[in-house]
Structures are given as structure tokens and as C-alpha cells.
Amino acid sequence: MKNVLIIGATSGIGKELAKLYVQNNCTVIITGRRLQMLEEIKAENPSKFIIKQHDVTDNNATLQLFETLKRELNTIDLIIYSAGIGDPNYELTWEKELPTLQTNVIAATFIYGLAYKLFRVQGFGHLVGISSIASIRGNRHVPAYFASKSFQASYLESLWMKGKRSKAKIYVTDIQPGFVDTAMALGKTFWMASLDKATKQIYKAIEKKKKKAYITKRWAIIAFVLRRLPSNLLYKFS
Numbered sequence: 001m002k003n004v005l006i007i008g009a010t011s012g013i014g015k016e017l018a019k020l021y022v023q024n025n026c027t028v029i030i031t032g033r034r035l036q037m038l039e040e041i042k043a044e045n046p047s048k049f050i051i052k053q054h055d056v057t058d059n060n061a062t063l064q065l066f067e068t069l070k071r072e073l074n075t076i077d078l079i080i081y082s083a084g085i086g087d088p089n090y091e092l093t094w095e096k097e098l099p100t101l102q103t104n105v106i107a108a109t110f111i112y113g114l115a116y117k118l119f120r121v122q123g124f125g126h127l128v129g130i131s132s133i134a135s136i137r138g139n140r141h142v143p144a145y146f147a148s149k150s151f152q153a154s155y156l157e158s159l160w161m162k163g164k165r166s167k168a169k170i171y172v173t174d175i176q177p178g179f180v181d182t183a184m185a186l187g188k189t190f191w192m193a194s195l196d197k198a199t200k201q202i203y204k205a206i207e208k209k210k211k212k213a214y215i216t217k218r219w220a221i222i223a224f225v226l227r228r229l230p231s232n233l234l235y236k237f238s
């Protein structure tokens with residue numbers, strides 16, 4: 001039976017993944033700021049869910065969370081960082097860019113680092129980050145979000161490299177979704193995957209310990225094109 005920590009599991013991808021891991025007999029620690037959502041999820045299976053109200057932008061609270069979990073559970077097999085925000089910011093308002101950087105860059109880096117160091121001490125573990133197809137190129141409407149996802153993807157690849165060379169059995173997976181039908185997706189758009197389909201594909205990619213996975217799989221085609229598209233064409237579509 002595995003212990004799985006999902007950071008940012010009050011809604012969307014994190015919440016659905018949490019349910020899948022509980023169905024597969026894991027103990028799942030779910031976090032997020034919205035306590036009521038955590039309590040509603042726990043009520044579905046009280047013996048399998050552990051809830052911790054937590055704001056990822058508070059580093060001291062994050063340190064405390066990790067210390068408490070080490071004490072309560074001894075080891076954690078899998079840590080998934082699913083917390084994320086990002087809104088369009090046409091006027092480049094700093095007050096809008098900052099929370100995106102605090103959540104997707106600063107907090108993500110802090111938590112990736114704590115997870116990696118925990119795995120090195122316990123001798124094993126799997127870290128999963130949810131970046132995005134947005135990691136591949138820039139976007140003039142949502143610049144901080146796209147840049148933050150690029151940062152996450154690059155940082156996760158660095159940790160993957162460290163894991164490969166480590167004596168401990170450390171795996172790192174970067175999940176790169178296209179559009180998934182959650183609150184974050186802001187309405188219908190092309191190739192929008194249902195939450196159920198996307199989460200099942202993410203689960204499989206994690207179980208296979210993939211280095212990187214596009215969700216849904218056909219977004220690999222968009223990734224291929226995006227990487228090769230000249231900026232002079234890209235700016236007309238983005």
C-alpha cells in the first residue's frame with residue numbers, strides 16, 4: 001500500500017487523481033487552501049484520505065507539512081504537485097503576474113526540492129509535476145503562466161537527470177496537459193479532454209514512471225509542431 005501526497009487536490013486534476021489512487025488502495029494526503037472541499041473529499045472514504053489545509057505560497061507551512069507527514073507516515077512513495085494558477089494579463093499588471101510566479105515557480109521549486117531531498121534520505125520515491133503544453137513556447141495573453149510552465153518543465157528535467165544519477169531510486173515525471181475540462185480551462189476550446197480521460201492517462205503515465213507525458217496523447221502532435229514553428233508565424237496564432 002503506497003502513501004501518496006497530492007499538493008493542490010481540492011479540485012480539478014489533483015482531486016480526480018486523489019480519487020483514483022484511493023480506488024487503487026493507496027493512502028492519499030490531499031492539500032489545498034479550501035478546507036470545505038478537502039472535507040467533502042475525505043467524507044467519501046475517511047480511512048483512506050488524510051487532509052491538510054495548506055497554502056503552497058507559505059514556505060514555513062510547507063516545511064511544517066513535510067515534517068508532520070514524515071512523523072505520521074514514515075515514508076511517502078509518490079508526491080504530485082498539481083497546484084497551479086494563471087490568468088490572462090493583457091496589461092501586464094504586476095499584481096496579476098506575482099501570484100502566478102509565487103505558486104507556479106517559487107512554491108513549486110520549494111516543494112520539488114523538499115520532495116527530492118526526502119526521497120534521497122528514504123532511498124526511493126517518485127515526484128510528479130504538472131507543467132503544460134504551455135511550457136513549450138510563449139504566449140502574449142498569459143505571459144507569466146506560460147513562462148512559469150516552461151520553468152517547471154525545465155526544473156523537472158533537471159531533477160530527472162539528478163534522479164538518474166542518484167544511488168536512491170528516484171523517479172521524476174513531467175505531465176504536460178493540453179486543455180483539460182477544469183475550472184482553470186476557462187470555457188470550451190479545441191481538443192478539450194474530459195477530466196476523467198485526462199486523469200486516467202496521467203495515472204497510467206505515472207505508473208509507467210514516464211519522464212514526460214502529453215495529456216491527452218494526441219497533444220504530442222501539437223508539441224511537435226510548436227517546437228518547430230517559427231516565431232514569425234507563432235505570434236499570429238498566439
Ligand SMILES: NC(=O)c1ccc[n+]([C@@H]2O[C@H](COP(=O)([O-])OP(=O)(O)OC[C@H]3O[C@@H](n4cnc5c(N)ncnc54)[C@H](OP(=O)(O)O)[C@@H]3O)[C@@H](O)[C@H]2O)c1
Nearest residue numbers: 008010011012013032033034055056083084132180182184
Ligand atoms: N486544466 C487545464 O487545461 C490544464 C492544462 C495544462 C496544465 N494544467 C495544470 O494542471 C494543474 C492543475 O490544474 P487544474 O486544471 O486541475 O485546475 P484547478 O481545478 O483550478 O486546480 C488547481 C488546484 O491548485 C490549488 N492551488 C492553487 N493555488 C494554491 C495555493 N496557493 N496553495 C495551495 N493550493 C493551491 C487549488 O486549491 P485551492 O484553491 O483550494 O488552494 C486547486 O486544488 C495546474 O498546475 C495547471 O497549471 C491544467
